[in-house]
Amino acid sequence: MRTTRVIGSGVRGMGRNRLRTFFMVLATLVGVAALTVTMAIGEGTQRDLLDRLDRMLGGSSILLRAGGGQMRGGAHGGSGPATTLTLDDMRAIEDEVPAVEYVDPIMAANLDVAHDGQSMRIRVEGHGEAAEIVWDRSVTRGAYITQADVASAARIALVGEVVVRDLFGGRDPIGAQIRIGNVPFQVIGVLAPAGADPHGMDKDNEILIPVTTMMRRVLNVDYIVNAKLGLHERADVEAVAGEVRTILRARHGLGPDVPDDFGIFTPVQVQHVVRSANRTFTVFLPLVAGVSILVACFVVANLMLMNVHERRTEIGLRKAVGARPRDIRLQFFVEAAAVTALGGLLAVALAYGILQMIALHGAIPSGMPWQPALVGLAAAIVVGIVSGVAPARRAAALDPVLTLR
Amino acid sequence: MIELNEVGRLYRKGGAEIRAIDGVSLSIGRGEFVAITGPSGSGKSTLMNIIGLLDRPDAGRYRLDGNDAGYLAPDELARIRNERIGFVFQSFHLLARTSALDNVELPLVYSDRRSTAGLGRRALERVGLADRADHSPGELSGGQQQRVAIARALVLEPDIILADEPTGNLDSNTSGEIMELFRRLHGQGTTIIVVTHDAEVARHAHRTIAIVDGRITADTMAAVVRS
Numbered sequence: 001m002r003t004t005r006v007i008g009s010g011v012r013g014m015g016r017n018r019l020r021t022f023f024m025v026l027a028t029l030v031g032v033a034a035l036t037v038t039m040a041i042g043e044g045t046q047r048d049l050l051d052r053l054d055r056m057l058g059g060s061s062i063l064l065r066a067g068g069g070q071m072r073g074g075a076h077g078g079s080g081p082a083t084t085l086t087l088d089d090m091r092a093i094e095d096e097v098p099a100v101e102y103v104d105p106i107m108a109a110n111l112d113v114a115h116d117g118q119s120m121r122i123r124v125e126g127h128g129e130a131a132e133i134v135w136d137r138s139v140t141r142g143a144y145i146t147q148a149d150v151a152s153a154a155r156i157a158l159v160g161e162v163v164v165r166d167l168f169g170g171r172d173p174i175g176a177q178i179r180i181g182n183v184p185f186q187v188i189g190v191l192a193p194a195g196a197d198p199h200g201m202d203k204d205n206e207i208l209i210p211v212t213t214m215m216r217r218v219l220n221v222d223y224i225v226n227a228k229l230g231l232h233e234r235a236d237v238e239a240v241a242g243e244v245r246t247i248l249r250a251r252h253g254l255g256p257d258v259p260d261d262f263g264i265f266t267p268v269q270v271q272h273v274v275r276s277a278n279r280t281f282t283v284f285l286p287l288v289a290g291v292s293i294l295v296a297c298f299v300v301a302n303l304m305l306m307n308v309h310e311r312r313t314e315i316g317l318r319k320a321v322g323a324r325p326r327d328i329r330l331q332f333f334v335e336a337a338a339v340t341a342l343g344g345l346l347a348v349a350l351a352y353g354i355l356q357m358i359a360l361h362g363a364i365p366s367g368m369p370w371q372p373a374l375v376g377l378a379a380a381i382v383v384g385i386v387s388g389v390a391p392a393r394r395a396a397a398l399d400p401v402l403t404l405r
Numbered sequence: 406m407i408e409l410n411e412v413g414r415l416y417r418k419g420g421a422e423i424r425a426i427d428g429v430s431l432s433i434g435r436g437e438f439v440a441i442t443g444p445s446g447s448g449k450s451t452l453m454n455i456i457g458l459l460d461r462p463d464a465g466r467y468r469l470d471g472n473d474a475g476y477l478a479p480d481e482l483a484r485i486r487n488e489r490i491g492f493v494f495q496s497f498h499l500l501a502r503t504s505a506l507d508n509v510e511l512p513l514v515y516s517d518r519r520s521t522a523g524l525g526r527r528a529l530e531r532v533g534l535a536d537r538a539d540h541s542p543g544e545l546s547g548g549q550q551q552r553v554a555i556a557r558a559l560v561l562e563p564d565i566i567l568a569d570e571p572t573g574n575l576d577s578n579t580s581g582e583i584m585e586l587f588r589r590l591h592g593q594g595t596t597i598i599v600v601t602h603d604a605e606v607a608r609h610a611h612r613t614i615a616i617v618d619g620r621i622t623a624d625t626m627a628a629v630v631r632s
Contacts, residue, residue: 005514016502317498320459321557322487322515324480401454404494 003330006323010331011338013314017307021339024303028343028383029350031296035289036351036376041358042285043372046278053198053270055136060231062241063265066223083223084252084261087212090128090227096247099240102130102230107214107221113207114179115167122163124180124207126214126224134230137203142174142189145210153212158189160204178207181218185209198270237266293379296343301387304336308395315395316403325396332395336388337381344380348373406470406564406596407433407456413464413619414451425451426619429465433598435564438591440610441600448619450569453600457490457567458482487515491558495570497550499542499557505529506538509556516561528556532586548579555586559595566590568599572606584609 014021057063067082087105094103108125129147132138139158149156157178164173173187194203215221231240241264248262308315315328352373409431416423426448433439443449454460455467458474467474469485477485486492491512499508510525529535532552542550551571558566568587572580588609591597599610607613608627615623 002515002517009511009514012503012507016500313498314500317494317500318511318515319483320457320486320492321512322483324483324515326480327483327515401460404459404498 024339025343027296027299028340029347031293032347032376033351034292038285038289039372062229064227065263099235104128104131104134104228105224106226107224126211139189150210157185158208160191162205304391308391312403316400319400328396329392332392333388337384340384406435408468411465412462438597438611440607440613443616491563491566493568495573497554504539505553528560532556565596
């Protein structure tokens, strides 16, 4: 068929100037690879972040924080001291809101922890016994804290894997004595590994003790700073948040014009915050990569125009022997498309090779999303079309008279 | 077959108008061997381009086999060039790094004919280069390259061969061989039109049309045809 012959003639033309073909493929390759890699990293980290977020604040939970202001930290717009949230508040919520199944009061601080002559500053979190369920994190060795432990403010502690490594030199810590602040504790369990939380804190570099112990024996305070509420699966989270707010406002004696002296965070809100913080990965980097695609377009278009100019005699000749304008357009368009298709395929292969290497070093989570590959290939096609159309039309419009003398 | 009636072609360069050819009328019949001669800039190449449907006249009419070329669409012009006209150029214009056979078969790419097998080889045989079918232009002498170009012009067995200074890049011996080839082709029935400034070359033709400053100054049949 004629179209097939024209395309074939054009493809053979690519082989005649290998260096230029190579550069066009290279330009596409770099642009598409950059785009694919950054998109994959962005997607991977975003997904990973949302996974961790889900663990922190899954579908049916609510986070409470003492003190007004936004979760993002920085300027605290609210008023009131951060000392108004109490264990009694938590009991009231648990009693009065049926949809709340579990309550985990939290009080945390960075404290000096000593063992066997060695002292380190470690994050110590005081939790209730419901923490095991509410955070979906138990112990791999030993036992978790119990309701009795919380009721009696027992001096027992659970340590994370990094603490085992750093403070105990990798030795089994169960039964060991440590001092938190100046208070002696006994280690009764090792927390299951959890990695980094959405804030970037290493959850394996922590010690967990009963919240009552933290309040009474270590910090000597009568308030808590955070709490996590575990709701019934089918609960209307926003509605429950409203109920909790009403109860707390009443208990804290806040008049109608007084703002909340606490913060309530539902999963939707938090995800929103995380997404916008993650915009660097999901918008900014691909934007930069998009620029590299643009550059690839310019390079390929420029090389194609050079191609057309250098081969103007050939084009004139083809017209003289019977090529119609659309035959010429087709030939050069196919050249651009073939070059960018090749560049695109190689780019995706290269990109995933690079991603594998980065994942091996642990910088990004492994498990490649496939969408960036599609976007990469689509980008290659766009480069081909954008860069091929104008030169092809220019070629077809060449006056053979001018080129054949 | 070829009829020009008061044909003119203008070029605009800067603000000035240049009349490449002006008021040219001539008629070339089937089977003729014509040389169009004139000094450089005389308009002979423009004339050849118009005859070969590579260019359109601004004035007058060009009829090919009774059809007015001025009314034909670009696609139709391309088809006629493909089927009925073969071009030969001074600088051969062969595709580099491409075999002689592939070069000769280039017009077949754009042909609407169903069966084109063997036409390439046959054309190479007609010019005596069947044994060089897989050589690329770099491996051929000037004369051989021009013969490949002539084979390309012949591949679809056109009625007319248009040659623009076909021997311009060749030495005198090779020039003679090429003109000999043209004579042979003419003997086989092809209409040959050669554009040249070289009187020696023109002498091989049966008829010479002289053109100076865009106008025909002479149109003579050869008294004695060289054999």
